[in-house]
Structures are given as C-alpha cells and as structure tokens.
Amino acid sequence: MRKQLLLPFLSLVLFFLCTKSFAQVAPAPPIRTDNITSILEKGGQFTTFIRLLKATQVADQLNNQLSTPDPNDGLTIFAPSDNAFSSLNPGTLNTLSDREKLQLVQFHILPTLMSTTQFQTASNPLRTQAGDVKSGRFPLNVTASGNQVNITTGVVNTTVANTVFSDRRIAVYQVDQVLLPLQIFGTTPAPAPAPAKPEKDVPVSTPKASTGDAGANSSGAIRNLKLHPMAMVSFQFALFGAIFCSL
Template identity: 65%
Template sequence: MKTSLFSFTLLLTLQYSLAQPPAQSPAPSGPTNITGILEKAGQFNTFLRLLKSTQEVDQINTQLNNSNQGVTLFAPPDNAFATLKSGTLNFLTDQQKVELVQFHVLPSFISIAQFQTVSNPLRTQAGNANNGQFPLNVTTSGTQVNVTTGVVDTTVANIIYTDGNLAIYQVNKVLLPLEIFGDPAPANAPKPQKGSSTRSSADSPSDDSSDDTSSATGLIKQAASFVVLAAIGIFYL
C-alpha cells in the first residue's frame, strides 16, 4: 500500500513538472541608445534634431558600445534654445553645427562627484581646448556644478541618466563655444605702402604758409623793379 501511494505521488510530481514551461533566461540588455533616453526624458527635441542632423548621435552610440571610456553629454532643453537670438542656428554652417554638438560631448564618463577634481579646460569632442578655441571649464560649489564657455555661464540642473558608462546632464543654457560665438578680434591698423609718405597733415606745410611765401617773393620782386627804374631815371637826369 505504501509502495502504491509513493508511486502515485511520484507520478503526480512528474506530470506537474512536465506541465510547467521552462524557466526563461533574462533577456540581454540592448546597446545604450541616447536617442531613446532623451526622447523618454522629454523637452530635448531641438537638441535631438541637432544630434541626428549632424549624425553625431551615431558617433556617440558607436563610442559607447565600442569603448570602455564612456561618454558625458550636456543636454540643453528646448527652452534653452528658445532663449537664443532668433535665427542663431540657421546662420551656422554645417561644420559649425557639428562643432556645436561636439562641444556638448565629453569623450569620457564623468560623475557629478568627479567634477570636483577634473582639470580645466575639459576636453570635448570639438577639440582645441588648450588653444583657447573651444574652452569648457567647470567649477563646483557643494553639489552644484557650474559650467562656463567664455561666452555663457550655466549650471547642471539635473541628472538625466547615468550608468557608469554614460552620463547625461541637463544644463540651463546652450553651451556656445568661443570659437563660433565669441567677439571677433579687432582688425590690425593698415600698414603704409612702401614709398608712401607717413607724415600727417599736421607735419605738412599748410596752404596758407605757401601763400605767404609766394606773396613775400612777389613784393621783393616789385621793390627791385622800382629800384631799377629809379636808377634809370636818375641816370637820364
């Protein structure tokens, strides 16, 4: 009897096990996609259009999935672009638009805490930071991160995303690089052409002086004529 009960219990256990679906393994996580992250965050439509039109979004995603250095992205929201002077983006060349987007990208992962110890100027994808063309500097005050470009000053307003490989920070203003939006250098004074006079009008004799000299010469000639005529008259007398 006990053997029959045991056999019946074993049979039920086997039937239950076979009826259950096999356990599903966890789905592998897909590659990091900053487009999806910004779309989910909302209010970054203008920046997304720039990322796509310049194809920089593809470059960033490629670096994220093929490098262990990571990426840090400063993302201005739509209202930051709305404060720019009307037509600012339309007046940029295609190359300048690429540089503008690259200026918002750091080719390494930097956490909020690491901003306290980074060396300025930060290296961006736009490059040439040490030459003063695309300088990007940060300072910290407690937990606040201040960002300056030489044209605008702003702060990190929010952490949109971070995973140890990608960090996306919202900034209150569009980061305008000095190379594109800085004041142009003053033009140098033109050099005098070879052989041309460098004297100013103050150094040159005036027309009045020339007139005075001519008048004095005329008076002397008239006086000489009178003297000659007087001598002739005396001779005939």
C-alpha cells in the same frame, strides 16, 4: 441549455480581464543604452538636441562608440533641454553654418566619462570634442560644490539640472542653457585702425626769371641811374666849374 451558453460567455469575460491585467503590469521596453537617441527620448524634453545630433551625424558617431563592448574613456554629454533652445534669440541656429552647428554639438560632449563627484576635482578647461582648448577658442570650465555643478563657457553660465542617464560607458546630464562656445558666439574686438600716413610736403616751385626779364631789369636800372636828379645836379655843377676856370 443555459449552462452550456453561460460557460463560454464566462470564459470570454475571464480572458479579457486577464489580458487587461497583464497589459497593466507589463514592463516598459528597456532603454537602448547603445543608442543616444533612445537615451534622450526617454528624458522626454530633448527634441531639438536630438535633431541637431542627427543633422550633424554626431548621433551615428556616438552610437558606434557606445556599441563598443569596452570603450576606452567613455562619454559625458551635457544635453540642453528644449526650453534651453527656446531661450536663445530667434533664428540663432539658422544663422550658423553646418560647420558651426557641428562644433556647437561637439562642444556639449566630453570624450571622457565623468561622474558628478569627479567634477569637483576636474582640471579646467575641460577638453570637448569641439577642439583644442589650449588656443582659448572652446574653453569649458566646470566647478562643483556639493551636488551643484556649475558650467561656464565664457559666454554663458549654467548649472547641471539633473542626471538623465548614467552607466559605465556614458553619463548624460541635463543643462537648462545651451553651452555657447566662445569661438562662435564670443565678441571679437574690432581691429585697431591703421595709423594715418603723414602727408608729404610738396615743394613750392619758384619760377625762375628768364634772361629777357633780367636784361629788362638791368636796362631799366641804367635808365633810372641816368635820369636820377642828384646825378643831373652834380653834372651841371661840374660843367659850370670847368667853364669858370677857363675864363
């Protein structure tokens, strides 16, 4: 009787032991290499960047491109860590428009696949999905020395911390600073003030003398002439001489 009860009990214990051992050695599910969210989630420190990728719908665009069996040029993504976003000034992302958020995300994506060794011979500025670099609005320059890759945007300088993922279609590199493009975060010089217009000289009008005033001045001059003392003396001498000659 005891043997009959012991056998099922031992079988049950053996079953649980085997199940536990199998669970411990079971491999983790593989990363979906055709899904950028899956790749970044495996890194474990890119939640803010993942949220921006989804909000701007760039994640869908990248996933569509990664699902292509043989992409033309591949992709390179510089993924800022959560600490990189935490180092920004508070409210920085909230001040951006939807278009600027899209440009910010696109600025972290190169439309070509680049390995760390290719950065050593890269032709700067690199072309990103944010726009044409020839206009100087979204310059991204990369220099490499040994295993260190330096990145500058005209606003921030940072380095590639490590490689998150890499295959023949996509390379994802961690950066410890958000790549701030010059177009959005650069200082724009204030326009020079317009030259002041010279003040026009206002002619001072001289009041014209009226005809009545001219006549009054003339008559006054005549009266002055008649009443002049020297004229009166001359007249008296002339009158006296005429009387004396008549005698």
